[in-house]
Amino acid sequence: MGDFTTLVDLAAARLGGRVLWANDDFFAEKENLLEPGPAVFREHEYTDRGKWMDGWETRRRRTPGHDSCLVQLGVPGVLRGVDVDTSFFRGNYPEACSLEACAVDGAPTVERLADPATPWVEVLSRAPLRGDAHNHFALDSPWRFTHLRFHIYPDGGVARLRVHGEALPDWAAVCAGSEELDLLAVGHGGRVLAASDMFFGAPQNLLLPGRGADMGDGWETKRRRGPGFDWAVLRPGIAGSVRRIEVDTAHFKGNYPESCALEGCAAGEISAEGTWETLPWRELLPRTKLRADARHVFEVPAAAGTPPVDLVRFSIFPDGGVSRLRLWGTPGRAALVAAGLRHLNALPPPQARAALLACCGSSRWAGALAARR
Numbered sequence: 001m002g003d004f005t006t007l008v009d010l011a012a013a014r015l016g017g018r019v020l021w022a023n024d025d026f027f028a029e030k031e032n033l034l035e036p037g038p039a040v041f042r043e044h045e046y047t048d049r050g051k052w053m054d055g056w057e058t059r060r061r062r063t064p065g066h067d068s069c070l071v072q073l074g075v076p077g078v079l080r081g082v083d084v085d086t087s088f089f090r091g092n093y094p095e096a097c098s099l100e101a102c103a104v105d106g107a108p109t110v111e112r113l114a115d116p117a118t119p120w121v122e123v124l125s126r127a128p129l130r131g132d133a134h135n136h137f138a139l140d141s142p143w144r145f146t147h148l149r150f151h152i153y154p155d156g157g158v159a160r161l162r163v164h165g166e167a168l169p170d171w172a173a174v175c176a177g178s179e180e181l182d183l184l185a186v187g188h189g190g191r192v193l194a195a196s197d198m199f200f201g202a203p204q205n206l207l208l209p210g211r212g213a214d215m216g217d218g219w220e221t222k223r224r225r226g227p228g229f230d231w232a233v234l235r236p237g238i239a240g241s242v243r244r245i246e247v248d249t250a251h252f253k254g255n256y257p258e259s260c261a262l263e264g265c266a267a268g269e270i271s272a273e274g275t276w277e278t279l280p281w282r283e284l285l286p287r288t289k290l291r292a293d294a295r296h297v298f299e300v301p302a303a304a305g306t307p308p309v310d311l312v313r314f315s316i317f318p319d320g321g322v323s324r325l326r327l328w329g330t331p332g333r334a335a336l337v338a339a340g341l342r343h344l345n346a347l348p349p350p351q352a353r354a355a356l357l358a359c360c361g362s363s364r365w366a367g368a369l370a371a372r373r
């Protein structure tokens with residue numbers, strides 16, 4: 001499974017993640033759980049309810065039971081691990097936690113999510129927590145989920161909840177009424193496989209929505225003192241034909257790259273670093289000069305961009321920082337069929353049966369096919 005913390009945080013507020021409900025957030029608001037950036041500590045700050053804390057903190061429980069909250073993922077996907085961050089909660093962190101997940105498309109109400117008829121799956125059984133620490137738990141479920149139910153026992157405070165996994169969008173909805181889309185967008189399943197350097201900023205920032213907030217919200221490499229250049233290998237969420245490339249150097253003024261280039265290929269499932277140099281890369285964007293703090297849009301010639309790509313290599317010369325990288329294009333038909341099949345295979349059993357019943361009214365057929373996925 002590898003280091004799941006390098007995968008996208010499916011619950012991130014900047015991707016649309018929300019805490020819909022909590023049974024209690026007396027000392028610190030539930031919304032803090034999904035905020036970007038690490039928690040902070042203000043030693044001498046208090047509110048009219050007690051010590052100010054950057055996280056979700058419930059009151060001291062004097063009755064049986066435990067506390068919980070409902071989280072809507074910003075991007076549906078397959079869960080690979082969670083980071084239950086109790087930073088700065090030392091004498092007031094929960095003893096343990098657990099996690100359930102469900103798949104309900106659309107915008108279900110809290111009442112619907114709490115309904116006993118909604119099928120929840122336990123993805124993390126009750127596990128002990130440490131205070132003022134990142135508590136990492138690997139998850140092993142094949143299903144695509146949209147919502148979480150996070151339990152803490154019996155009460156206390158959690159600074160951040162990071163839910164790492166593989167984004168799995170509903171491609172029928174994504175492509176409806178859209179001629180082009182950003183094939184690399186994190187919400188569409190784009191991800192970074194490797195990079196030559198990430199000293200000042202992670203390459204995963206390249207794929208985030210919107211423009212960067214500051215220099216820390218981009219990919220920035222250290223100053224190169226020898227020959228060569230920096231690069232990142234990225235996997236689009238779906239294979240497609242590339243029409244336009246957008247390179248945004250927002251906020252990078254004295255440290256933007258002198259130029260950049262982009263190559264693509266159809267690599268299949270190859271992801272081992274040692275094989276990348278031998279792949280049949282083709283040029284999508286030749287080495288092209290960049291400007292400081294600017295959004296650059298480059299048209300890709302049809303001859304180069306039409307054959308679908310499922311892997312790209314972004315090079316910057318010689319080093320520096322880039323805020324965002326967009327790969328505007330159209331998914332290939334074969335890729336959409338494969339994505340639809342993966343979506344069906346990742347549906348939890350009740351949702352899979354419902355989807356199949358929408359195609360054929362035979363419950364026996366739907367149940368048998370769902371079981372054979």
